[in-house]
Amino acid sequence: MANDLSSQALSVTEASFAAPDPMxxxxxxxxxxxxQTTGASHVAIQFDGAxxxxxxxxxxxxxxxxxxxGRRIGVLRAYAKEFESGAAHMLAGFAVLxxxxxxxxxxxxxxxxxxxxTRRAFMADLGRAVATWQRGGVPCSLVVFDLDHFKKINDTYGHAAGDAVLRAVAHVVQSELRPCDRLGRLGGEEFGVILLADAESAMEIAERLRAVIEGTIVRDYPVIEFTASLGVATCTALTDTRETLMSTADEYLYQAKEAGRNRVLGAVSIPEFELFD
Structure with missing residues (x-):
């Protein structure tokens, strides 16, 4: 029963704080x-990869x-019992639009x-996620991370290499996330991740992200090695706004840097045996 309720809550949450995307x-x-023009009763857009x-x-x-x-990004579909004459031609025009x-x-x-x-879009989504938690108690966590010694990468290999590292990191992190999670670039080499997860799950996910980032090999720059430090915060009575959630995650990120980098810190500790499974 608890699992059913959790699944229902997750489903509602995904719809509640979804970004204002074209869907x-x-x-x-x-x-x-x-x-109105084709006689369709149902219309849908399917983006490639979704x-x-x-x-x-x-x-x-x-x-x-x-x-x-010149690149296909998806498909526009219309459904009807019976279409108006010329419906396919009309739909092609709407697909361009x-x-x-x-x-x-x-x-x-x-x-x-x-x-x-972008930071602006990410912060708007974070506000929606926190508001959803406030309304229904659905868990919401924030991971903030940045790349350790990133300036040294730029200085040693050039800004093109630094850009390649940022693209690679965003790609591997996004591949680890669920459709309901959000990845944003907060600025420079700093990123944020919104998770529909409690504190323990968020810490486990953050540790997985840390390991994936550390193991990333950048195409055209295989000699570059890099790590990330991560701070994790979860909505509670003390972190009940977008601003307090962000400041708490930032503080844990700072502590992770001070503690030696390439680690995850948050209000909940990760058991050591989980780190090295």
Missing amino acids: NEQYDTIFYLIR PMQAVPVDLACIQAPLVHQ AAEHHALWSVAHCDMLTRAM
Whole structure:
């Protein structure tokens, strides 16, 4: 029963603090126009790499690719019992418009170097996650990390190498996260991760991220070795706002640096046997 409630809470939370991406209000007008002009009863966008969506049964489907700068980024689908004449042609036109919307959204919300969220977008999502915790008690944790001695990488190998390291780190960290988690670039070599997790789980995830970062090999720069220090904070009565959560995670990050770097610190300790499994 507890697991069922936890799953329900997670499902509600994912919808509650979802970033304002094109799957939400950004595309409402386009979806409305598609329904009005094609006779569709249901419209959906599937971005490449995203989890597969449920498909309406007993409905005909037409689709058009979403293409940006010559590269396919997804597909626009419409479903109906019966489509209006010329519906496929109309949908192709809306797909062009949808791709342009997505490109504009990416500029506003994604860091162009790492493809992580921008600081502004990340902080907005963090505020939503904390608000969801306040309403329903669904766990929310924040991991803040930065790369140790990153300036030395730039000084030794050049800024192109430093950029490659940042891209690689963002990629490997994102690959370890669930769809409901968020990765943002807070500035320079500092990143943040929003986790729908309690303190113990957040510490375990942070330790996994630390290990993955340490083991990352950067394409074209295999000789570069690097580590990260991480601070973890979880919503509690004492950290019940976006600002207090961020300041607490920052403080643990500072302590991790002072303690020797390449480690995770938070309110909960990680058992030593877990670190070396």
